[in-house]
Amino acid sequence: MRKLLFISLLLAGCTNSETTQSSKIYFDLAGLVNQQIASLTQKQPLAHKSLLLEEKTEAINTTKIDWKKEFELFLQADLNKQSYQLSYDVAEGPQKLSYTLKKGESLPVKLLVIVFDEKERPIHIEALLQTKNYLYESEKHLQMNLENNQVINYQIIGWQELFVGKRKNFKVNGILVNK
Template sequence: MAIAVTALFLSCTSGPQDRKVTRETYFDIPAYFQGEIARLTQEKPVVDKTVVKDSLSEAKEIQVADWENELSSFASIDLNKPAYAGILKKDSTANKVRITSSDPKIDITAVEIEYGDSGEPVAFHIQRNIQNSLYETHETLYYARNKKYSLEKHQSVLILGDKYYHIKGLFKNQTAPEKSPGH
């Protein structure tokens, strides 16, 4: 009888604080890009940079002075935000991981991470949609380590109309850009 009472007592004392809810964790994109920012700041690569705003375009060969600002859109993508818990879906192949969401309440539509033979990420393709009562933004980010990066943004702002931005950087250590759809 004493054993039964002890067992009953012990089973009643474990409260919710003892139960841990596990949720899937995803690749730490902000940490990766902080590492890239530090590396690029130190290496100071030359970049062929093209900026398009609506119908105006400008291209220059530059050394980016502020990589933190240049890659801030990439570094801000955090798939491990509590708001994304249970909403994102993950699909993997041998060298790619694709994370998607069809929930209009969050900004992430799709993130694709491509891995090289060493298991390290070599490319990111990110799609975001942001909608509220004042504006709607569709953003596509692409980053291929030591090759190129791009940010394309279509924005419709109530009263102000539509805006289009496209920023593309090609690292000069490449002889020619690899062709990939939409980049």
């Protein structure tokens, strides 16, 4: 009986500590994006996708998109990583939440903004990611618009410059035609 009580208390203690460790201190962007990935992978909606790389443009209409790859940068913009805790200033306004990297911090996510509708559902997400080291420098502006908790369009604009090359600009637009 004592062993059973001890094991029960031990398990309850482990559960509480796991909950504390996995609790989100910032908006759960990864949860939202993973939900979108699962939904879009299941539904396979028709999407109009255009890509601009330097001077070359390509546009396609397709239902065959690897949504995990497509939204990888949005997953990278999630702030709920242990090394990111306490690194952001938070500003809350009516239907808007902004996270700005604190001065002196050197994380890649510089800004994350979430706009909500009247039902407190995210309708617009914006992020700025910047990386700079001795090999390369890059910047990416991400935007995602949602309606009724479903992505309706997204955009990624950015550039990358290797230390021995010139800056390469790119732009990806995606519009979901039939959600």
